[in-house]
Amino acid sequence: MATARRRACRWLRWWLPAAACLPLAVWAAQLRLGAVLGEADADGFARADAPVEFAFPRDHGAHPDFRSEWWYVTASLEDLDGRRFGVQFTLFRQALAPRPLTGGPWDAWQIYLGHLAVTDVAGGRHLHAERLSRGHPRLAGARVEPAADGGPRLRAMVDGWRLEGEGAGLDRIAIQAATAELAVDLSMDAVKPIVLQGDRGLSAKGPNQASYYYSLPRLAVAGQVTVDGRVRQVTGTAWLDREWSTSVLSAGQRGWDWFGLQLDDGTELMAFQLRRDGGLRDPYDQGLWVDGAGRAVQLRTQDFTMAPLRHWRDEQGVAWPVAWRISLMTPDGPRALTVEAALDDQRMETLFTYWEGLVTVRDEAGEDIGTGYMELTGYD
Numbered sequence: 134m135a136t137a138r139r140r141a142c143r144w145l146r147w148w149l150p151a152a153a154c155l156p157l158a159v160w161a162a163q164l165r166l167g168a169v170l171g172e173a174d175a176d177g178f179a180r181a182d183a184p185v186e187f188a189f190p191r192d193h194g195a196h197p198d199f200r201s202e203w204w205y206v207t208a209s210l211e212d213l214d215g216r217r218f219g220v221q222f223t224l225f226r227q228a229l230a231p232r233p234l235t236g237g238p239w240d241a242w243q244i245y246l247g248h249l250a251v252t253d254v255a256g257g258r259h260l261h262a263e264r265l266s267r268g269h270p271r272l273a274g275a276r277v278e279p280a281a282d283g284g285p286r287l288r289a290m291v292d293g294w295r296l297e298g299e300g301a302g303l304d305r306i307a308i309q310a311a312t313a314e315l316a317v318d319l320s321m322d323a324v325k326p327i328v329l330q331g332d333r334g335l336s337a338k339g340p341n342q343a344s345y346y347y348s349l350p351r352l353a354v355a356g357q358v359t360v361d362g363r364v365r366q367v368t369g370t371a372w373l374d375r376e377w378s379t380s381v382l383s384a385g386q387r388g389w390d391w392f393g394l395q396l397d398d399g400t401e402l403m404a405f406q407l408r409r410d411g412g413l414r415d416p417y418d419q420g421l422w423v424d425g426a427g428r429a430v431q432l433r434t435q436d437f438t439m440a441p442l443r444h445w446r447d448e449q450g451v452a453w454p455v456a457w458r459i460s461l462m463t464p465d466g467p468r469a470l471t472v473e474a475a476l477d478d479q480r481m482e483t484l485f486t487y488w489e490g491l492v493t494v495r496d497e498a499g500e501d502i503g504t505g506y507m508e509l510t511g512y513d
Contacts, residue, residue, distance in 0.1 A: 175200065177231030178379040181343040184333040189301045190285035192347075193375070194277040195226055197243055197268075202226040202377035204275065204289050204296055206308060207393060207506035208319065208354050209491060210369035217475065218358050218367055219252035219491030219506070220317050221261075222308050224289050224296060226268070226275065243268035245275075247291035249310045251317065252479055252491045253360055259479045259490065260360065262312045264292040302327055303349060306373065311359070319356035321371050323349055325427040330403070331419060332431075336376070338407060338417050339383030349373040350393075350401040350423045370395050372506065385410045388511015390439060392459065392472060394494050396503035399425035402470075404432060404459065406439050408511060422463050430464055437461035445477035451513050453480070453488050471495040472507065486513045 179198040196202055208220040225246040234242045245268055250261035266273040275289035280299060287298035294310035306321040330336045330346035337343040352371040357364050372393045382388075391405040404420030420432030438461075441454035455474040460467070472492050479490025487510045494503035 175380045178228065179231075180379045181335060181345050181377070182341075184335045185345065187329065187334055187345075187347065189327070190277045190287065190303075192345075193275075193285075193287040193298060193303060195243075195275040196345075196377045197226075197228060198231065199377045200228045200231075200379040202275075203374070205374040205376070206296065206306070206321075206371055207489075207491075208321075208352075208369055208371035209395070209504040209506070210354060210358065210367040212358075212365040212367050216365070217252075217254040217491070218365070219250075219254075219475065219479075220308075220319065220358065220371075221248065221250040221481075221489055221506070222294075222296065222310060222317065223248040224275065224291055224294075241267050243274075245273035245291040246484065247294045247310070248481060248483060248489075249294065249312070249315070249317070250479070250481060250489065251315045251358060251360060252476055254475045254491070256360070257476060258360075259476055260315045261481050261483070262315070263483045264294055265484075266292045303373070306349075306352065306371075314361065316359040317356070319354055319358075319367075319371075321352035321354050321373075324351040324353050324370075325349070325401075325423065328421060328423060328427070328429040330421055336419065339386065342378075342380050342383045344376045344378030346374070346376045348375070348393075348403060348421070350403070350421075351395055370504070372401075382407070386415065388509070390454070390457075391508040391510075392439075392457075392492075392505060394470070394472065394492075394503055394505035396494060398502070400463075402459075402461070402505075404437055404439070404461070420461070422461070424464065432461060442471070443473075445474075447478065447480065449513070453477075453509055453512055455488075457507075469497050470502075471497075471499075472505070474507065488512070 178200045204224040206222045210218045227244050230242045247264040252259045268274050273291040277285050280286035289296040297307045299305045304323050308319045336346040354369045354371045358367050387408045389405050389407050394402045401423040406418040407415040409415050418434040422430045440458045443456035444452040445455045446452050455477050457472045459470045475491040481487050481489050489508050492507045496502045
């Protein structure tokens with residue numbers, strides 16, 4: 134964590150001209166996990182408090198009047214030799230104020246943070262990196278603009294890392310990001326259409342806490358993953374999440390356990406539970422089951438349970454639950470899934486620490502039946 138903060142401070146000193154400089158402590162505070170999830174002052178920001186009519190492609194771009202937002206892609210991949218890789222690419226937007234501070238292109242009221250990770254299962258490694266920049270037309274941002282063929286195109290970037298999407302439904306997505314250690318260059322085609330999470334896209338996390346949330350639950354992926362200079366041709370599947378809010382977690386909620394799973398029978402599951410002080414089940418736990426035809430069914434708290442089966446303890450003594458049993462009721466009947474990390478240590482030791490990584494899904498007989506990603510927050 135200390136190394137990540139020093140690296141972030143170097144980025145901030147480079148990008149912040151004195152005329153518009155905010156104290157580094159302000160930036161660091163705004164990028165703590167608690168601030169992103171909802172603990173900071175929300176006065177003046179827009180709030181997700183009722184269902185709205187989503188407008189695509191407009192809503193693929195940024196919503197700067199809300200405090201927090203992310204564009205999030207996870208992919209489960211294999212190379213030509215069957216070697217497994219996981220890729221995470223996330224672009225976070227965080228507003229430091231509910232309105233522009235100066236009105237100029239160097240205005241520091243919006244900041245963007247990029248996270249890139251590659252899990253090399255056979256190599257036993259999880260490599261990750263981050264990029265940080267103020268919002269600026271040449272540095273970082275997310276907007277929808279006309280493409281060369283006249284159709285809409287999403288262009289999201291932070292300091293050279295790019296996510297671009299074509300069409301109102303994000304029918305095709307491309308990601309390009311590189312560091313000295315790793316690089317990804319992936320093209321993704323939507324296999325299923327956009328699904329809205331929660332109540333018509335309003336995902337409630339508490340009595341007065343919610344986000345706007347939609348997903349592309351299955352994309353077909355092809356491209357390249359480069360680790361330590363070795364380029365590997367890969368194919369697989371990916372999941373895209375889009376979410377924006379001003380305040381997500383309520384008092385007494387410590388974090389969440391989130392799963393985005395793609396099963397070999399063509400179905401998908403998104404489910405999360407909100408961990409409360411005292412260990413009680415949160416009534417706002419929720420999920421989504423997507424059948425083979427792309428029809429989505431909302432899962433309420435009573436429709437599923439999650440129970441950790443195994444923990445991995447890091448060098449700081451933090452116990453991360455890296456294997457789970459998920460029991461749920463689907464439209465086709467009950468299902469029981471075992472979800473286990475492909476590697477135990479897939480922490481993102483960035484400006485805020487969380488666990489984000491590739492998982493394997495098995496049935497009750499122990500047979501592999503799918504793959505996906507798991508996210509664990511609030512454990513540190």
